[in-house]
Amino acid sequence: MPIKAILTDIEGTTSAVSFVFDVLFPFAAKHLPDFVREHAEDPEVAMQLGAVRLDSGEPEADVGRVIEILQQWIAEDRKATPLKALQGMIWKQGYEAGELKGHVYPDAVEALKAWHEKGYDLYVYSSGSIQAQQLIFGCSEAGDLTPLFSGYFDTTSGPKREAQSYRHITEAIGCPAGKILFLSDIVEELDAAQQAGMQTCGLAREGGKKLGDHLTVSSFAEIDI
Ligand SMILES: CSCCC(=O)C(=O)COP(=O)(O)O
Ligand SMILES: [Mg+2]
Secondary structure: OOOOEEEEOOEOOOEOHHHHHHHHHHHHHHHHHHHHHHHOOOHHHHHHHHHHHHHHOOOOOOHHHHHHHHHHHHHOOOOOHHHHHHHHHHHHHHHHOOOOOEOOOHHHHHHHHHHHHHOOEEEEEOOOOHHHHHHHHHOEOOEOOHHHEEEEEOHHHOOOOOHHHHHHHHHHHOOOHHHEEEEEOOHHHHHHHHHOOOEEEEEOOOOOOOOOOOOEEOOHHHOOO
Protein backbone atom coordinates (compact mmCIF):
# COMPACT_ATOMS: atom_id res chain seq x y z
CA MET A 1 0.00 0.00 0.00
CA PRO A 2 1.51 3.42 -0.90
CA ILE A 3 2.53 5.63 2.01
CA LYS A 4 0.40 8.73 2.62
CA ALA A 5 1.56 9.81 6.09
CA ILE A 6 4.72 9.45 8.15
CA LEU A 7 4.59 9.28 11.96
CA THR A 8 7.90 9.73 13.72
CA ASP A 9 9.28 9.21 17.19
CA ILE A 10 11.74 11.84 18.49
CA GLU A 11 14.34 10.52 20.97
CA GLY A 12 16.77 8.22 19.11
CA THR A 13 14.92 8.75 15.80
CA THR A 14 14.86 12.40 14.71
CA SER A 15 17.03 13.52 17.64
CA ALA A 16 19.95 12.24 19.68
CA VAL A 17 19.23 10.24 22.84
CA SER A 18 22.13 12.17 24.42
CA PHE A 19 20.34 15.50 23.82
CA VAL A 20 17.32 14.23 25.76
CA PHE A 21 19.28 12.51 28.56
CA ASP A 22 22.26 14.85 28.94
CA VAL A 23 20.62 18.21 28.18
CA LEU A 24 16.80 18.18 28.46
CA PHE A 25 16.28 15.91 31.48
CA PRO A 26 19.01 17.56 33.64
CA PHE A 27 17.65 21.02 32.69
CA ALA A 28 14.17 20.00 33.87
CA ALA A 29 15.55 18.38 37.05
CA LYS A 30 17.53 21.52 37.92
CA HIS A 31 14.69 23.99 37.37
CA LEU A 32 11.77 21.84 38.56
CA PRO A 33 11.80 22.77 42.29
CA ASP A 34 11.73 26.55 41.70
CA PHE A 35 9.29 26.22 38.80
CA VAL A 36 6.80 24.14 40.79
CA ARG A 37 7.01 26.35 43.88
CA GLU A 38 6.59 29.56 41.84
CA HIS A 39 3.72 28.27 39.70
CA ALA A 40 1.93 25.85 42.06
CA GLU A 41 -1.21 28.01 42.00
CA ASP A 42 -1.34 28.45 38.20
CA PRO A 43 -4.30 26.37 36.97
CA GLU A 44 -2.26 24.44 34.34
CA VAL A 45 0.46 23.56 36.87
CA ALA A 46 -1.99 22.90 39.73
CA MET A 47 -3.83 20.41 37.51
CA GLN A 48 -0.59 18.48 36.81
CA LEU A 49 0.40 18.51 40.51
CA GLY A 50 -3.03 17.04 41.29
CA ALA A 51 -2.42 14.32 38.69
CA VAL A 52 0.97 13.51 40.28
CA ARG A 53 -0.73 13.09 43.69
CA LEU A 54 -3.32 10.80 42.10
CA ASP A 55 -0.87 8.71 39.99
CA SER A 56 1.56 8.27 42.90
CA GLY A 57 -1.17 7.20 45.34
CA GLU A 58 -0.23 10.09 47.68
CA PRO A 59 -3.32 12.35 47.59
CA GLU A 60 -2.14 14.34 50.64
CA ALA A 61 1.41 15.04 49.38
CA ASP A 62 2.51 18.65 49.97
CA VAL A 63 4.38 20.57 47.26
CA GLY A 64 7.77 19.49 48.64
CA ARG A 65 6.79 15.81 48.46
CA VAL A 66 5.35 16.25 44.94
CA ILE A 67 8.72 17.70 43.85
CA GLU A 68 10.49 14.64 45.33
CA ILE A 69 8.16 12.29 43.44
CA LEU A 70 8.74 14.18 40.19
CA GLN A 71 12.53 14.08 40.63
CA GLN A 72 12.30 10.33 41.22
CA TRP A 73 10.24 9.94 38.05
CA ILE A 74 12.81 11.96 36.05
CA ALA A 75 15.62 9.69 37.38
CA GLU A 76 13.59 6.60 36.37
CA ASP A 77 12.68 8.08 32.94
CA ARG A 78 9.04 7.49 33.83
CA LYS A 79 6.78 8.41 30.88
CA ALA A 80 4.07 9.81 33.20
CA THR A 81 1.80 12.37 31.50
CA PRO A 82 1.91 15.00 34.32
CA LEU A 83 5.73 14.84 34.49
CA LYS A 84 5.93 15.21 30.71
CA ALA A 85 3.55 18.20 30.80
CA LEU A 86 5.62 19.94 33.51
CA GLN A 87 8.91 19.20 31.72
CA GLY A 88 7.45 20.85 28.61
CA MET A 89 6.59 24.00 30.58
CA ILE A 90 10.09 24.16 32.10
CA TRP A 91 11.82 23.58 28.75
CA LYS A 92 9.69 26.39 27.25
CA GLN A 93 11.44 28.83 29.59
CA GLY A 94 14.83 27.43 28.54
CA TYR A 95 14.09 27.67 24.82
CA GLU A 96 12.68 31.19 25.22
CA ALA A 97 15.78 32.29 27.14
CA GLY A 98 18.01 30.86 24.39
CA GLU A 99 19.50 28.33 26.84
CA LEU A 100 18.14 25.37 24.84
CA LYS A 101 18.24 24.63 21.11
CA GLY A 102 16.50 21.50 19.83
CA HIS A 103 18.71 18.81 18.35
CA VAL A 104 17.44 17.26 15.11
CA TYR A 105 19.82 15.12 13.03
CA PRO A 106 20.70 16.87 9.72
CA ASP A 107 19.58 13.77 7.75
CA ALA A 108 16.19 13.97 9.50
CA VAL A 109 15.84 17.68 8.69
CA GLU A 110 16.64 17.05 5.03
CA ALA A 111 14.29 14.06 4.67
CA LEU A 112 11.41 15.71 6.55
CA LYS A 113 11.67 18.75 4.26
CA ALA A 114 11.79 16.55 1.14
CA TRP A 115 8.83 14.41 2.26
CA HIS A 116 6.79 17.50 3.09
CA GLU A 117 7.64 18.95 -0.31
CA LYS A 118 6.49 15.73 -2.00
CA GLY A 119 3.13 15.95 -0.23
CA TYR A 120 3.43 13.36 2.55
CA ASP A 121 1.62 14.33 5.76
CA LEU A 122 4.07 14.35 8.67
CA TYR A 123 3.15 13.62 12.30
CA VAL A 124 5.06 13.21 15.56
CA TYR A 125 4.43 10.66 18.31
CA SER A 126 6.60 11.06 21.40
CA SER A 127 6.30 10.53 25.14
CA GLY A 128 7.34 14.18 25.45
CA SER A 129 4.28 16.46 25.69
CA ILE A 130 2.92 18.09 22.53
CA GLN A 131 4.30 21.40 23.83
CA ALA A 132 7.76 19.79 24.22
CA GLN A 133 7.54 18.35 20.69
CA GLN A 134 6.64 21.74 19.21
CA LEU A 135 9.55 23.32 21.09
CA ILE A 136 12.24 20.85 19.98
CA PHE A 137 11.21 21.28 16.33
CA GLY A 138 10.21 24.94 16.61
CA CYS A 139 13.46 26.05 18.28
CA SER A 140 15.79 23.59 16.58
CA GLU A 141 19.39 24.15 15.52
CA ALA A 142 18.01 24.02 11.95
CA GLY A 143 15.39 26.70 12.62
CA ASP A 144 11.62 26.40 12.91
CA LEU A 145 10.58 23.01 11.51
CA THR A 146 6.99 23.10 12.81
CA PRO A 147 5.49 24.15 9.42
CA LEU A 148 6.46 20.67 8.19
CA PHE A 149 4.12 18.86 10.58
CA SER A 150 0.37 18.28 10.33
CA GLY A 151 -0.08 17.06 13.91
CA TYR A 152 1.43 15.86 17.17
CA PHE A 153 0.58 12.94 19.49
CA ASP A 154 1.79 12.30 23.03
CA THR A 155 0.96 9.97 25.93
CA THR A 156 -2.60 11.30 25.99
CA SER A 157 -3.07 9.00 22.95
CA GLY A 158 -1.79 6.11 25.11
CA PRO A 159 1.57 4.45 25.88
CA LYS A 160 3.95 4.01 22.94
CA ARG A 161 4.34 0.26 23.40
CA GLU A 162 0.61 -0.53 23.08
CA ALA A 163 -1.11 -1.23 19.75
CA GLN A 164 -4.28 0.55 20.87
CA SER A 165 -2.41 3.88 20.96
CA TYR A 166 -1.56 3.51 17.26
CA ARG A 167 -5.20 2.68 16.50
CA HIS A 168 -6.25 5.93 18.19
CA ILE A 169 -3.63 7.85 16.19
CA THR A 170 -4.73 6.19 12.92
CA GLU A 171 -8.28 7.32 13.60
CA ALA A 172 -7.11 10.87 14.35
CA ILE A 173 -4.97 11.03 11.19
CA GLY A 174 -7.92 9.74 9.20
CA CYS A 175 -6.18 7.47 6.71
CA PRO A 176 -5.85 3.66 6.67
CA ALA A 177 -3.15 2.32 9.02
CA GLY A 178 -1.44 0.56 6.09
CA LYS A 179 -0.73 3.97 4.50
CA ILE A 180 1.08 5.27 7.61
CA LEU A 181 4.82 4.67 8.03
CA PHE A 182 5.98 4.73 11.67
CA LEU A 183 9.65 5.48 12.47
CA SER A 184 11.24 4.59 15.81
CA ASP A 185 14.41 3.32 17.49
CA ILE A 186 12.49 1.08 19.94
CA VAL A 187 11.45 -2.40 18.80
CA GLU A 188 8.46 -2.60 21.19
CA GLU A 189 7.08 0.62 19.66
CA LEU A 190 7.58 -0.72 16.13
CA ASP A 191 5.90 -4.02 17.10
CA ALA A 192 2.90 -2.16 18.55
CA ALA A 193 2.52 0.03 15.44
CA GLN A 194 2.82 -3.03 13.17
CA GLN A 195 0.19 -4.83 15.24
CA ALA A 196 -2.12 -1.88 14.59
CA GLY A 197 -1.51 -2.29 10.85
CA MET A 198 1.05 0.48 10.23
CA GLN A 199 4.16 0.07 8.09
CA THR A 200 7.35 0.40 10.12
CA CYS A 201 10.98 1.36 9.79
CA GLY A 202 13.51 1.10 12.61
CA LEU A 203 16.27 3.62 13.23
CA ALA A 204 19.51 2.13 14.53
CA ARG A 205 21.70 5.18 14.75
CA GLU A 206 25.37 4.99 15.76
CA GLY A 207 25.88 1.38 14.64
CA GLY A 208 22.92 -0.17 16.44
CA LYS A 209 21.53 -3.62 15.56
CA LYS A 210 18.54 -4.55 13.38
CA LEU A 211 15.31 -3.95 15.28
CA GLY A 212 13.40 -7.26 15.40
CA ASP A 213 11.95 -8.13 12.00
CA HIS A 214 11.52 -4.48 11.01
CA LEU A 215 13.31 -2.90 8.09
CA THR A 216 16.11 -1.01 9.89
CA VAL A 217 18.23 1.91 8.68
CA SER A 218 20.91 4.04 10.31
CA SER A 219 19.74 7.40 8.94
CA PHE A 220 16.69 9.02 7.33
CA ALA A 221 18.72 9.30 4.09
CA GLU A 222 18.31 5.50 3.64
CA ILE A 223 14.51 5.59 3.84
CA ASP A 224 13.19 5.03 0.35
CA ILE A 225 9.47 5.70 0.17
C1 LIG B 1 9.88 16.05 22.97
S1 LIG B 1 11.54 15.97 23.41
C2 LIG B 1 11.56 15.13 24.95
C3 LIG B 1 11.29 13.72 24.80
C4 LIG B 1 10.89 13.07 26.08
O1 LIG B 1 10.53 13.72 27.04
C5 LIG B 1 10.91 11.65 26.15
O2 LIG B 1 10.54 11.08 27.16
C6 LIG B 1 11.36 10.86 24.98
O3 LIG B 1 10.30 10.18 24.49
P1 LIG B 1 10.29 9.50 23.03
O4 LIG B 1 8.92 8.92 23.01
O5 LIG B 1 10.51 10.56 22.01
O6 LIG B 1 11.32 8.43 23.02
MG1 LIG C 1 12.74 6.80 20.64
